[in-house]
Amino acid sequence: MSNPLTPGSLQGKRVLVTGSSRGIGADTVRYFAEAGADIVVNYRNKGARAEKLGATLRELGGRVLVIGADLTDPASVQAMFETISAEYGGLDILVLNASGGMEAGMAEDYALTLNRDAQLNVLEAATPLMGEDSRVVFVTSHQAHFIRTVPTMPEYEQVALSKRAGEDALRERIPGLAQRGIGFTIVSGDMIEGTITATLLERANPGAISSRKEAAGKLYNVSEFAAEVAAAAVDPVPEDNTRLVGDITDFSS
Numbered sequence: 001m002s003n004p005l006t007p008g009s010l011q012g013k014r015v016l017v018t019g020s021s022r023g024i025g026a027d028t029v030r031y032f033a034e035a036g037a038d039i040v041v042n043y044r045n046k047g048a049r050a051e052k053l054g055a056t057l058r059e060l061g062g063r064v065l066v067i068g069a070d071l072t073d074p075a076s077v078q079a080m081f082e083t084i085s086a087e088y089g090g091l092d093i094l095v096l097n098a099s100g101g102m103e104a105g106m107a108e109d110y111a112l113t114l115n116r117d118a119q120l121n122v123l124e125a126a127t128p129l130m131g132e133d134s135r136v137v138f139v140t141s142h143q144a145h146f147i148r149t150v151p152t153m154p155e156y157e158q159v160a161l162s163k164r165a166g167e168d169a170l171r172e173r174i175p176g177l178a179q180r181g182i183g184f185t186i187v188s189g190d191m192i193e194g195t196i197t198a199t200l201l202e203r204a205n206p207g208a209i210s211s212r213k214e215a216a217g218k219l220y221n222v223s224e225f226a227a228e229v230a231a232a233a234v235d236p237v238p239e240d241n242t243r244l245v246g247d248i249t250d251f252s253s
Helices: 023-034 047-058 074-088 110-129 154-171 174-179 196-204 208-216 222-232
Strands: 014-017 038-043 064-068 091-096 130-141 183-189 242-245
Touching: 014 023, 014 074, 023 038, 023 047, 023 091, 023 222, 038 047, 038 074, 047 064, 064 074, 074 110, 091 110, 110 130, 110 154, 130 154, 130 222, 154 183, 154 196, 174 183, 183 222, 222 242
Parallel strands: 014 038, 014 091, 038 064, 091 130, 130 183, 183 242
Antiparallel strands: none
8 A cells, every 4th residue: 555645744743643553553653654754653562563663663764752551541641641742842643543342351341441531531641742733633433433323233332332432522622622723533444454353353243344345345454544544644624524434335324
């Protein structure tokens, strides 16, 4: 997948993508780095993998911070932003990519804690570091974005509801962000082939991915969807603050 961002167009811009040591997040930070941005790679665990990505990104010439932080732990989030402030002096682009809720062994309220509460906490911690013309992007799924009107598979329902709760809570912040000159875009995509969520859904409901692919005609892969996320950080903010990626026929009829 070619980079949707012009080489050098983000020179001097400081970018944090949460959950960026693998998958969509990793491809998104790579696009930003190739465009000249200074990067913050955020991860929760498997630091060696994150450090390896950081080393690869540094070869592109920009600065790269690799910071481990549990987004459900306010103290951990605060420490991350203290490091960003000390090293970069501010932030120009925040991509709220980290999400979850299907992992085994987590507390019953984990999905809501991560997909709503943590998103708000990260945004609130980041906002003081962001100036005029900064951008925030929140990554979600059609299954979550449309959950109030279109049911999803039972295995994903609680995650979808928690991500929609997060979207709703973040939308309430849009007017205040706009007053500070900070643009906010929600990027919603269909199931993405190759992601951890898709793998877990397929494991819980064999045939789920192929059935959705047949219904939609096409499912984006990780790099294709990451390109949409990266582009959303520089393209004009949509009037409804929403960028829908992929077919939505089954969600809007």
